[in-house]
Amino acid sequence: MSRLNRACLLTFFLCWAGTLPFSPGHAQEKIRQYRIIDVHEHIQDKWQALKYFTAIKNNSISSIVLVGSPDQVLFEPKDGLTGFTGFEKNNSELLEISKMYPGKFHAFASFSPDDERMLEKLKSFLKRGGKGLKLYNGHYWFYDFYQIPLDAPHMMPVFEWCEKNRVPIIFHANARYYWPQLKHILDTYPELIVNLPHFCMSLIDLDRIATIFNSYPNVYSDISCGEGELAYTTLEYISRYWELYRGLIKTYKDRFLFGTDMVLTHAPEKDENYVTNVFVCYRKMLENKTYTGVLIDQYLEDNQIVKTKENSLFNGLQLDTDTLDHLYEINSKNFLGIP
Numbered sequence: 388m389s390r391l392n393r394a395c396l397l398t399f400f401l402c403w404a405g406t407l408p409f410s411p412g413h414a415q416e417k418i419r420q421y422r423i424i425d426v427h428e429h430i431q432d433k434w435q436a437l438k439y440f441t442a443i444k445n446n447s448i449s450s451i452v453l454v455g456s457p458d459q460v461l462f463e464p465k466d467g468l469t470g471f472t473g474f475e476k477n478n479s480e481l482l483e484i485s486k487m488y489p490g491k492f493h494a495f496a497s498f499s500p501d502d503e504r505m506l507e508k509l510k511s512f513l514k515r516g517g518k519g520l521k522l523y524n525g526h527y528w529f530y531d532f533y534q535i536p537l538d539a540p541h542m543m544p545v546f547e548w549c550e551k552n553r554v555p556i557i558f559h560a561n562a563r564y565y566w567p568q569l570k571h572i573l574d575t576y577p578e579l580i581v582n583l584p585h586f587c588m589s590l591i592d593l594d595r596i597a598t599i600f601n602s603y604p605n606v607y608s609d610i611s612c613g614e615g616e617l618a619y620t621t622l623e624y625i626s627r628y629w630e631l632y633r634g635l636i637k638t639y640k641d642r643f644l645f646g647t648d649m650v651l652t653h654a655p656e657k658d659e660n661y662v663t664n665v666f667v668c669y670r671k672m673l674e675n676k677t678y679t680g681v682l683i684d685q686y687l688e689d690n691q692i693v694k695t696k697e698n699s700l701f702n703g704l705q706l707d708t709d710t711l712d713h714l715y716e717i718n719s720k721n722f723l724g725i726p
């Protein structure tokens with residue numbers, strides 16, 4: 388997508404709803420165009436990257452952060468967690484994608500929580516064109532498996548170096564379960580640029596989110612909520628308390644980031660349509676009064692639940708254009724250090 392002048396873009400409106408599979412039927416609905424920077428997507432390999440392009444075109448996406456993923460995140464093994472594997476290959480794929488489509492994708496490396504050579508490997512990744520670090524140390528799967536604290540001795544030099552060199556981190560860290568460890572890191576390195584995704588993994592604790600934002604001006608949080616049951620329950624919860632979440636995002640409008648946290652693999656159902664529909668679903672959640680979408684339908688279908696208005700039509704947040712400008716673009720640029 389050409390990088391059109393922002394002022395010019397404001398004059399463009401896209402007749403969006405008419406083309407959407409989950410449109411509530413308002414064919415005349417006009418949707419304002421943005422230049423969205425999505426900060427949180429997983430992808431198996433370069434062969435999947437083209438699947439983003441229809442979504443990019445139809446949803447005003449200007450660029451996407453691809454986060455390194457181990458096999459355990461890409462394929463969710465049914466027989467329980469067996470460690471953190473395959474991430475080096477995925478890191479390399481992300482670098483290749485970012486080179487194939489310059490400016491469209493930003494690559495963030497991931498490393499095993501117990502990797503004592505993480506800093507050295509991160510430096511090499513950044514030299515090869517990477518833009519940041521993705522950590523899973525505060526994801527309860529890996530936390531339970533490795534039993535390594537977030538502020539483990541081998542991790543603190545990584546945070547110190549990232550702070551000093553302004554390297555952004557997407558830190559999957561449950562700010563409720565592991566708060567003392569996370570707080571220790573944030574207190575020690577207050578200039579560290581961090582995205583604590585998924586509402587800081589503290590969706591139900593708005594006070595915790597407010598405390599984090601009030602205390603640490605360099606912490607952001609993306610609004611992604613994954614796929615499957617996690618997505619459905621999160622969207623349902625936000626719908627139920629939509630006024631609270633609308634208030635929270637407006638109060639901290641310079642701290643929330645856009646991302647969907649899709650895990651794009653070779654799986655046939657993860658096709659171009661699916662990708663487009665996920666973006667549409669999130670945009671409607673943020674912009675519309677009510678909405679439904681693929682993340683809701685998918686959960687109901689997977690669980691053989693009959694779709695009704697009550698279980699599929701959710702309240703959106705109806706955010707104003709200034710808040711959306713921040714969430715979609717301004718905050719992501721600040722997070723990534725894009726002028």
Ligand SMILES: [Zn+2]
Pocket residue numbers: 427429648
């Ligand atoms: Zn993720």
